[in-house]
Amino acid sequence: MSRAGSSATKAPLPLRAVSVAPRSPRAANRALALLLAAPLGAQAGVGEWSYSRLTRLEAPATRDVRWVSNPIDAFVLARLEAKGLAPNPRATDATLIRRATYDLTGLPPSPEDVAAYVADRAPDKYERLLDRLLASPQYGETWGRHWLDVVRFAETDSFERDRLKPAAWRYRDWVIDAFNHDKPYARFVLEQLAGDELPDASFESIVATGYYRLGIWDDEPTDPAQAVYDDFDGIVDTTARAFLGISMGCARCHEHKKDPIPARDYYRMLAFFEGLKPYKDGGGNATTPANYVKQVPVDFGHERIEEELAAWRTRREALLAEAKNLADEAIARLDEPSRVALAAERDAGLVQRFDRDRPAERRIPRAVQDDFTIAFRFASTEIGRGRATDPHWFSGSPLVDGEVDGVTDDFGVALVAGHVAAGTGNPDMSVHSSGGLADGAPHHVAFTRTRGTGRIALYVDGVLCSEATGGTQSLAAPATLAIGRIGAIDDLRIYARALDAQDVLDLCEGGGFSRSTERVVEQKAGTPESKRWRTAVDELLRLMRPVRETVEVLCAQESGTAIAPSFVRQRGNVHSKGDAVRAGFPEALGGGEPVFEAPAHGESSGRRLAFARWLLQADHPRTWRVLANRIWQHHFGRGIVRSSNDFGRLGDEPTHPELLDWLACEIVATGGRLKAIHRLVMSSSAYRMASDHRDAAFDADPRNDRFWRFERRRLTAEELRDSILCVDGSLDLRRGGPGVYPPMPAEVLATSSRPDEAWGRSSPEDAARRSVYVHVKRSLLMPLLSSFDLADTDTSCPVRFVTTLPTQALTMLNSEFTNERARVLAERLARERPGDERAQLARGVELVTQRPARDDDLARLTALAHDLRTEHAASPDDALRLCCLALLNLNEFVHLD
Amino acid sequence: MTRTPRNTFCGRTRREFLGQVGCGFAGLPLVALLSRDGFFANDPKSNPLHPKSPHHSPRAKACIFLFMYGGPSQVDTFDYKPKLYPLDGKTIDIQTKGRGGTKGQGRVVGPKWTFSQYGQCGKHVSTLFPHLAQHVDKLAFVHSMYAESPLHGSAMLMMNSGSLLSGSPCLGSWVNYGLGSENENLPGFVVMLDETGGPISGAKNWSSGYMPATYQGVVLRPKGAPILDLACPPGTTRPMQRRLLDTLREANEAHAAARPHDDALAARIASYELAYRMQQHAPEAVDLAREDARTRTLYGLDDERTADFGRKCLLARRLVERGVRFVQIYSGGNHNDHNWDAHGDLVYNHTRHAGATDRPIAGLLQDLAQRGLLDETIVIWGGEFGRQPTAEYAEGTGRDHDSAGFTMWLAGGGVRAGTSFGATDELGNAAVEHPLHVRNLHATVLNLMGFDPNRLSYFYAGLDRKLVGPQGAEPVWDLIA
DSSP: OOHHHHHHHHSSOOOOBSOOOOSOHHHHHHHHHHHHHSSSGGGTTTTGGGGSOOOOBOOOOOSOOTTOSSHHHHHHHHHHHHTTOOOOOBOOHHHHHHHHHHHHHSSOOOHHHHHHHHHOOOTTHHHHHHHHHHHSHHHHHHHHHHHHHHTTOOSBOOTTTOOBOTTTHHHHHHHHHHHHTTOOHHHHHHHHHHTTTSTTOOHHHHHHGGGGGOSOOOSSOSSHHHHHHHHHHHHHHHHIIIIIOOOOGGGGTSSOSSSSOOHHHHHHHHHTTTTBOOSOSSSTTOOOGGGTEEEEETTTTTOHHHHHHHHHHHHHHHHHHHHHHHHHHHHHTSOHHHHHHHHHHHTTTEEEEEOTTSOOOOEEEOOOSSSEEEEEEEEOSSOOSSOTTSOOGGGSEEEEEOOOTTOOSOEEEEEETTEEEEEETTTTEEEEOOSOOOSSSOEEEEEEEETTTTEEEEEETTEEEEEEEOOOSOOOOOSEEEEOSSSEEEEEEEESSOOOHHHHHHHHHTSSOSHHHHHHHHHHHOHHHHHHHHHHHHHHHHOOOOOOOEEEEEOOOBSOSOOOOEEEEGGGOTTSEEEEEOOOOOGGGTOOOOOOOOOTTSSSOSHHHHHHHHHTOTTOSSHHHHHHHHHHHHHHSSOSSSSTTOOSTTSOOOSSHHHHHHHHHHHHHTTSOHHHHHHHHHHSTTTTBOOOOOHHHHHHOTTOTTOSSOOOEEOOHHHHHHHHHHHTTOOBOOOOSSOBOOOOOHHHHTTSSSTTTSSOOOOHHHHTBOGGGBOOBTTBOOHHHHHTTOOOSSSOOSSOOOOOOHHHHHHHHHOHHHHHHHHHHHHHHHHHSTTOHHHHHHHHHHHHHSSOOOHHHHHHHHHHHHHHHHHSOOOHHHHHHHHHHHHHTOHHHHEEO | OOOOOTTOGGGOOHHHHHHIIIIIOTTGGGHHHHHHTTSSOOOGGGOTTSOOOOSSOOSOSEEEEEEETTOOOSTTTTOOOGGGGGGTTOEEEEEEEETTEEEEEEEBOOOSSOEEEETTTTEEEETTOTTGGGGGGGEEEEEEEEOSOSSHHHHHHHHHHSOSSSSSOOHHHHHHHHHOOSOTTSOSEEEEOBTTBOOTTGGGGGOOTTSOGGGSOEEOOSSSSSSTTOSOOTTOOHHHHHHHHHHHHHHHHHHHHTSTTOHHHHHHHHHHHHHHHHHHHHHHHTOGGGSOHHHHHHTTTTSHHHHHHHHHHHHHHHHHHTTOOEEEEEEOOSSGGGTTOOSSOHHHHHHHHHHHHHHHHHHHHHHHHHTTOGGGEEEEEEOSSEEEEEESSSSSSOEEEEOSSEEEEEESTTBOTTEEEOEEOTTSOSEEESOEEHHHHHHHHHHHTTOOTTTOEEEETTEEEETTTTTOOOOOGGGBO
């Protein structure tokens, strides 16, 4: 493409700018001076538009006004008319519903959807279609994936160990949810860049800062200090490309060759992120998870818990008072010996008791081994050792614990990441409560064990929370029990019997709830009273205390509010400090010194929030243009700027600069709600054009720079896999959660240095979930997905490659996956059209192409089935299966008009 | 006003390239094939795998990289250090950096093998390589290699892709990007792994990084179906598949007829025919039954210890004969003593791995030479780094990693045979004479294959990326005949 060509495309439109004043003349001059001073100054003017403030433009006038559905069409048509071109006619309804359904959901429509849409005569059927698709949860999965490409989402670190990033999937789910809930783009940006620094930070906004932890990371670098800055470089480079459309990475070592980004600007930008804690503090290959993983209450920022707790307390106290009053009245009528006997019954089997008045016991002799109950109260603000994802009693911090290394006939109660967990050994069996018990408040715990059945049960605050069946041997191993290695413990009682639920409630509440009490109420107060008592106690036994569950979140963390000085690092060498710099915005984009406001929690400096707020100015030269371009790219197959991560001198010129600016302003005007923008773009005549070839138009504009037709495209890797699963009826649309592990061919596992441990195993249902949920391991990608041009996982991927290779055909013809899917599809056809091969094949065509089968389809497929049976001795089942395999390989299946 | 950037390969401007990525890359690898069939006018530059002319007349058409994963010890193999023997067991002051960190002192482990001189060049080779020693006059030794990392993860990436960080294309990818493929029935960049598993970081070691997957290494297995999904699935015969493909082609051609001038559709139709042919040709390429008994013996296929690596070396020759540009064979896989990473018992470890590779490598050199292939094929031998002259632990003979100085050798393809270049200090610890960075090695290989390493570039993310990095690297002219 010659320069002359691109400047010619700029000339013809008469455009009227509504506002043209740059924010500050000084900044504009500075930007211009940099542009002129940049190397290769011969091309002054190229890319300059991308440094100018965003301004609102009016749509141009066109000769043909009927084609113009909205201003997008005016911009497109004006350029077509200037070149004497006409747009393609409208695509058929069947083409359009298939295009729109893939575009918004990444999945094919059902044949029934297509038929109903084609038959629909209502004038608003297209609008209704868009509404339905935009409301579908599959929308977020598809558009979220586009964003995951840009931020190089993966769930492992790469390098030797290719370690799992804890709970990285929460970030993926956050992205999907953000699209599905139409989160305004400004909020989308703020939460990722500074979700922990926002005044209204929430669980979701903390999860969003996982953005900073997605990159490759060498856990055993040869130069640890340099590695910290390699990680910062990944953040700067990805952030600059994702949000600003600039590749800044090369300015790390030298002045940017083409764009006006001096190395100083790079380090000023890096300084915004320099407060982030590194992955590790020490040497070796150990990590410091506390630097990048945090336990966060799931309701953080939503304040549900206080209300729920208040309601729980009110209800519980009312029930307790009711039952207790009834019990007290009845007991008052007992004679003295009966009262004493009743009290004594509670202590039956009590073998050890420790109160705060007998403090400092760290170990006590074990006195129970068969049937027992360990009950106590504790309060702690520390959450205890171990992981919330696997709260096993012996991995936590001991509360009352008999665990001894190397001994298996043991038992204990521990605090594990905010969960109380208890269990018995040989075989190991553990029960645990919900998390969130390390809230500083006192909690009553009872752990019971019955040897005869092996039943173990855990009660917290008088309510049963978990039970299980463990071993039935005598638990004689620990000679002593460790007491209270975490928090404060009081009122410890050990019984040589398993208390039942009422006994535990009775113990927790100081009497009035045991079965003996019930008898007294029955005898002394009468049946109506005992029924009221029973009802209250039944509810108490079920009334769980609301807990503030905390979970592991991969997130940004800084060390405090202080801002350490930043430096230029000469030639990118961290050990070679140059001038001191302060965080600041790139000069070419207006420059300026930010003002930092540290968040009230005092854990970070506010630098990232200042950066995010700068990005989100309504007339920012890049933010909204870059976003508008990405949206256009995924609707039309290419961006208005084809190099969607590189605006400016390094990238392509926009084919429709005025349209880009108009669309960017429209995004600002809608408050950054993208669903409105999808609706706008997809309602244009430009989007609804046919993809047909026209000789004259092709000769005049072979690259389709002016959008005289809609670009045909191949399905992406994920669309291909998901569509195959969809047409055979197996696609599992469950959403979210940890990544899944579809079967990996043994040959591919063998490429890993630890073939046996390289990949997990999921249930068949999980293995049939959407591709966006497949675990992303940097050193081991699913061959089906990677061979169809999955995004590179190590650097930001703005545009996927579309390669066509014979190895792809081999995968589609011979892989276990496609052959298994063909088998399942054949079964579906046999089930839905029993006993009629022609009808089966017709249904197959219909499912795969979403149109009715034609005679030529059926002629080809029946001939294939016939020949396979007669000339190749295939069974009817095998013949049908191979016909299905042929269907899955059709160009019509994998391409969209 | 068209301007051709000076340092861009093929005269392709970055904007054209990005444009292709955005809208026109589909089908391109097959354009050459299709144009022969009359689909397209000649436009060779739009096909990434079309055979291309390099910058200058190449000395080598192919490269076989024998990757001694884990890091073989230089002082026990080819870097003869007589002064090290008498120091065995003595603790000396020495600066080392390895897995165990930076140290200022260490207990010397004297070389565990003796050295003798071989060939006209009189090269010292240890008793670990009795067969290979017969071919020293074909080899050019580099004793002054150094790398930036003494840790496997990053060092492997550096030896393969020139970068300590993952995400960059490997040497094999660059060669294929630059030269294209001579045989459309076989991948141009082939990797053969050890029986015990891949090297650490697995596929990252043959990744095409930011280049399209067209250029990534394809794992080839010496037994069974050589390439993933090459064999027809159980229950499907070749004739059945042919019949299926006929139906598929008819249907796809009917679909394409209604959509004229769509290169992507045409390319995908052709890709199925190419795949069908690959299923025939690729097994032939790896079918060793066609090799005579003498050749099989030459490569050590008659001995259990050497059969596996020998089979891979023999395959490498067959692949190179058939136009494959870059073949990488891993000696060693998995972890610990499954590869050359001799931290514990040096004698056990190196006896095992040298024993498995010595005869096959000698056989490969001899076979390539007698078939006239050695002149146009570079053979590279080496690991991601070497090993220290001192022990890693208080007890035992294990050596820690040493990236400050280690030995590699090259042969064939325009390499100056029978020479040794550079030197480590008298204990073999660090390169002191003509230290050569891994990038110099890469630059030398690219030069032999016809490229100016400082001009072969690929535009990505704001920069003309090069295998030799932004700072560039010179080929080692002394290594080039």
